[in-house]
Amino acid sequence: MSVFTLFTRAAWRAVFMPLCMTVLVMPEMADAATTGTQTFKAAVTTGTCTVPGSQMTQTIDFGNIPRLKTLSGSDMDAETEGVPVVSRNIYFNVTGCPDNISLIGLEVGFTPWSVAHQGWIKNTGSAGGVAMAITDSGGAVMNTGDVLASGSPLQNGAVTIEGVVHVYRVVKKGLVTPGGIRGEVTLVLFSA
Numbered sequence: 001m002s003v004f005t006l007f008t009r010a011a012w013r014a015v016f017m018p019l020c021m022t023v024l025v026m027p028e029m030a031d032a033a034t035t036g037t038q039t040f041k042a043a044v045t046t047g048t049c050t051v052p053g054s055q056m057t058q059t060i061d062f063g064n065i066p067r068l069k070t071l072s073g074s075d076m077d078a079e080t081e082g083v084p085v086v087s088r089n090i091y092f093n094v095t096g097c098p099d100n101i102s103l104i105g106l107e108v109g110f111t112p113w114s115v116a117h118q119g120w121i122k123n124t125g126s127a128g129g130v131a132m133a134i135t136d137s138g139g140a141v142m143n144t145g146d147v148l149a150s151g152s153p154l155q156n157g158a159v160t161i162e163g164v165v166h167v168y169r170v171v172k173k174g175l176v177t178p179g180g181i182r183g184e185v186t187l188v189l190f191s192a
Contacts, residue, residue: 049097049104049157049191056187060088060165067176070130075172082120082133082168090134090163094150094189097157101191104159105147108134109186113170118143120170126179129171134185137162147190 065086073083094104113120113131119141120131134142137151142163150159169176 049094049101049189051092051094051106051189055092056189060090062086062088062167062181065167065181067178070169070176071173073169078169078171078173082117082131082166082170084166085130085169087164087166090165092161092187092189093158094161095158097154097159097191099154099157101154103149103192104154104161105149105190106161107147107188107190108142108144109188110144110184112144117170120168121183121185123181123183125182127181128177128179129169129175130181131168131170132181132183133166133168135164135166137164139164148187 070085072085077083092106097104111122111124112118113122117131120133123131134148136142136148142148148161148163150161152159167181
């Protein structure tokens with residue numbers, strides 16, 4: 001055997017063999033580097049506007065409405081804008097708002113009475129000729145998608161949003177039929 005052959009075998013065992021083993025093992029090392037765990041962190045601050053749950057989810061009870069009470073107003077007004085029969089004030093105490101908030105509101109959503117009367121809340125009860133409506137503190141009727149907002153700015157992170165819920169006569173006098181009145185409004189609090 002020549003020295004070259006011996007050196008080559010010795011070099012193979014000492015240098016090239018470990019190098020080949022490293023190359024063969026590399027795919028397993030690469031696989032180990034492709035898996036891991038991601039950890040996410042955040043902090044929720046107290047700067048969030050809130051409304052008490054008892055105000056966001058409530059039943060407005062109009063009680064018994066005598067049919068005679070539905071006879072006020074003109075027939076034309078009833079069929080075009082609605083004649084209020086009975087009304088209830090509503091309010092929402094918004095608190096905990098950060099100082100940088102400039103607009104607070106409640107978006108109202110409901111099924112309208114008809115295409116022509118988007119501001120009247122459909123009565124799903126059995127009484128005929130009546131609908132409901134929400135007005136802001138200034139008397140403007142809210143359509144579905146409108147925002148019920150406060151007329152006052154935030155003070156110490158708080159504001160009260162006020163409105164009125166009405167039962168309207170929406171047909172000619174004498175056409176209101178007895179039965180239950182039921183309507184539903186979805187409210188979404190937002191701030192900007």
